[in-house]
Amino acid sequence: MSQPTLIGSVQKALRLLEAVASSSTIVPAKKLARLTDLPLPTTYHLLRTLEFEGYLCKVDGGYLLGTAAVARTRPARQELLARVRPVLRSLSEELGGATYLAAFEEGEIRLVAIAEESEAQRVDLWVGVHESAHATAFGKAILAGMDPAQRDDYLSRHDLYDLTPHTITSKADLARSLASGVTVWSDAEEYLLGVSCLAVPIPSEDLLGAVAVSLPSRRAVAESDVQSLQRAARRLGASMSNGLITI
Template sequence: MTTATNAAAPTLIGSVQRALKLLDAVAAHADGAPAKQLAREAGLPLPTAYHLLRTLTHEDYLRREKGVFVLGEAVGRLALGGALQNRRSRLEKSLVHWRDAIGVPVYFALYHEGEIELVAVADTPYAPAVAEWADFRETGHAHAIGQCLLSQLDEAGRRDHLDRHPVQAVTPYSVRDKRSLLERLASTERMQPVVERQEYALGTVCAAIPITAGSGAATMAISLPLHQQGRLMPAIEQLRKGIGGLLGSLAFSISI
């Protein structure tokens, strides 16, 4: 059994290599190329090329149009996935930079398809992030991240969100009702930090700044223990001035 398995491994690897050569050959022709030409360019026997082309077409990596093969949608998804991963990596590095520069946990979140999505967090054992003890999506009214994202929506969007996720007391300091929250959100000045003190977690203060692009909404936020609340506004102002437009191009290209 071991011998058979070892013997099969090079064949499987070779098949992958041959398929990749065919994909490279197809990619070199914007308008596509026929099987015989692709086989020749990939250095493959024609029967082998036909078999792999059929397989790649079936899996949507290639598409056959008028006798020639062109790249299929699956290749585009692979490329998009790589680009998104690159953007996510850049985002995470940015959060780490500001975590270290300011000495506080830094959060990045989006409002995506009607929900609050916490995308990434950078913290340390000495400056830990706030534990998600109550679902962030359900309690957007209580934390700075949620309030900042909701403040960027229009009135209808806010009401829709709060109809799906009703306002409720999370701590004794939480906003008590929908009307009070809507009034607070309406009075929030555009592009100014949103601050909450112990509304989501006792002993914690948080601040968030909006990052907008078109009709989308995103935010970066920080948190501190209550006894360090004097650092909150200087820290969020340092973040606000420092990031500028750096993350605007990233915020809405990240797939959650």
């Protein structure tokens, strides 16, 4: 039996689509070239074509699945990102700090999206978020929202690493902090010296998540900052709880 005629450019384009679809975050063109083992010029050419046809969407920092691809598949994380990033960017511009969306999924606390306005200081997340939730405001907000069994399971699998002199490293101390009943969570230089974060949980029945902003520790936090964060959490909750997308 003769071999079917295969079109190489179509195969390469499909490899790019698969790489974007399998990613939980925006994927830069250079990373896509590495993932698919394609020359960078070829990658750019195929990405432009896929974008023109609506199968990919170009956003700040890389590519997401486009409407043509999403319409033919089950709603994916990329569609979620397209909805939440405007909220995060607006919050970043309003507060002057980098903003973060994190969620609990498949037993881990994962960073879903980041946004920052041009003058904002972004925290370099050099330690995996799933290994440092105890030291971040959004991690503590999510831990506090877990049921006891979930929290015990999570903490049994994660050490409380000492990232700065201010990091909580005692599980007993962390448990007391999580039981405080606060509605706005913070870390005061617990993850990185010179930087503090605020976070609030996202009101949603579909996921356990939190939105956060990082600010210089020297900056005083105003009540208006907290209110802005809470408004963003409500907007994110509405965007992520419409029955079309869950994570």
